[in-house]
Amino acid sequence: MLLSGNRFEARSAARRSWLEPGTSVLRSIVILLLACGFLAVASTRAFAYSDNDHPQGLDSDEILNRYFAAKARQIGLRGASMDVDIDASVPKLKKQGRLRALRKISELGKVTYKVLGFQGDNTVKNEVIARYLEAEQQGGEDRQKYEINKANYKFKYKGDHTLTTGKRIYIFFLTPRHKEVGLFKGELWLDAQSYLPVMEKGRLVKNPSIFFKRVEFVRDYKIEDGTAVPQHMDSTITTRIVGKVNLSIDYSNFAPDHNGPGSQRISGGGGASSLSSLVK
Numbered sequence: 001m002l003l004s005g006n007r008f009e010a011r012s013a014a015r016r017s018w019l020e021p022g023t024s025v026l027r028s029i030v031i032l033l034l035a036c037g038f039l040a041v042a043s044t045r046a047f048a049y050s051d052n053d054h055p056q057g058l059d060s061d062e063i064l065n066r067y068f069a070a071k072a073r074q075i076g077l078r079g080a081s082m083d084v085d086i087d088a089s090v091p092k093l094k095k096q097g098r099l100r101a102l103r104k105i106s107e108l109g110k111v112t113y114k115v116l117g118f119q120g121d122n123t124v125k126n127e128v129i130a131r132y133l134e135a136e137q138q139g140g141e142d143r144q145k146y147e148i149n150k151a152n153y154k155f156k157y158k159g160d161h162t163l164t165t166g167k168r169i170y171i172f173f174l175t176p177r178h179k180e181v182g183l184f185k186g187e188l189w190l191d192a193q194s195y196l197p198v199m200e201k202g203r204l205v206k207n208p209s210i211f212f213k214r215v216e217f218v219r220d221y222k223i224e225d226g227t228a229v230p231q232h233m234d235s236t237i238t239t240r241i242v243g244k245v246n247l248s249i250d251y252s253n254f255a256p257d258h259n260g261p262g263s264q265r266i267s268g269g270g271g272a273s274s275l276s277s278l279v280k
Contacts, residue, residue: 060157063170066195068149079107082230083116085250088128092243097124101133103251111137128245146182148200153177160192168192174202181208184217196228197221214238229254 081104089096097120101113113133118125146152156173163169170190176183186202201218217235221228230251237245 060155060172063157063190063195064150064155064172067190067197070195078105078109079256080105081255082251083253084113085252086129086132087246087248088124088132089246090124090128090242090244091246093123095121095124097121097129099125099129113137128247132247145180148174148188151177152180152183155188158187167198169198176205179206181206191223194223194226194228196223196226198223198228211239211241212237213240224254225256 081102084099084101084103086099086101087096088098097118099118100116102116104112104114106112118129154175154177156175158171158173160168160170169192172188172190173186174188175185182204183206184200184202184204186200188197189199190196191198199218199220202216204215204217207213207215215235215237217233219233220231222231223229232251233247233249235247237247239245
């Protein structure tokens with residue numbers, strides 16, 4: 001089907017807006033993903049429950065209370081570092097890129113990155129990955145609004161389940177009490193020993209832009225020494241102009257302080273660069 005001159009120009013201009021630095025649509029994407037809360041500076045350390053504290057007959061309210069208590073005893077990821085691998089793509093534009101970086105969190109909670117390498121399309125690098133990392137470094141003020149708590153969500157207990165790994169989990173369905181940007185409808189999986197999250201997945205109930213049709217995500221945590229450490233996130237944003245934007249993030253080599261192996265690896269330079277070197 002042929003487009004009239006005005007319609008063709010309008011559609012071309014809209015598509016170009018995704019490729020221009022500073023576009024508000026791309027900025028909305030990275031803010032939206034941060035609103036999911038996966039990269040929040042604070043992590044939680046669980047209270048050391050004994051085996052006798054894990055009766056099979058716990059009701060849903062008690063499980064939730066223990067989850068909230070574990071979150072309240074948070075000691076955070078402050079002072080920690082980890083390797084980050086980020087894959088991003090815009091399939092309709094046949095553009096993709098992969099970045100590897102060292103993520104550090106200061107004792108004050110400030111997130112910084114050291115870029116270890118990048119492969120792929122510069123548009124994805126500058127307009128998706130770099131802006132996502134910049135938004136994380138600058139964000140955090142409004143994350144409390146997106147907390148998983150009883151003020152924001154209704155919880156429906158779906159029972160306990162044993163994974164193929166042998167780990168026992170509790171599963172809750174979450175429904176937002178308000179249709180707000182950053183809240184999602186989906187599932188929360190809790191570790192039956194620590195009551196910390198091992199997985200959150202769902203669909204955001206409100207999009208921050210008319211350019212978005214649907215935003216879905218899955219984020220996984222790994223329990224290390226009583227701490228829920230980010231492990232992986234997948235997110236797919238279906239847009240009205242360029243189709244899907246895919247973002248996949250893997251975390252590895254978690255070190256509870258800056259003297260971990262990742263820090264030593266780049267302390268002498270080693271070709272690493274700052275985040276500002278990404279955008280050109």
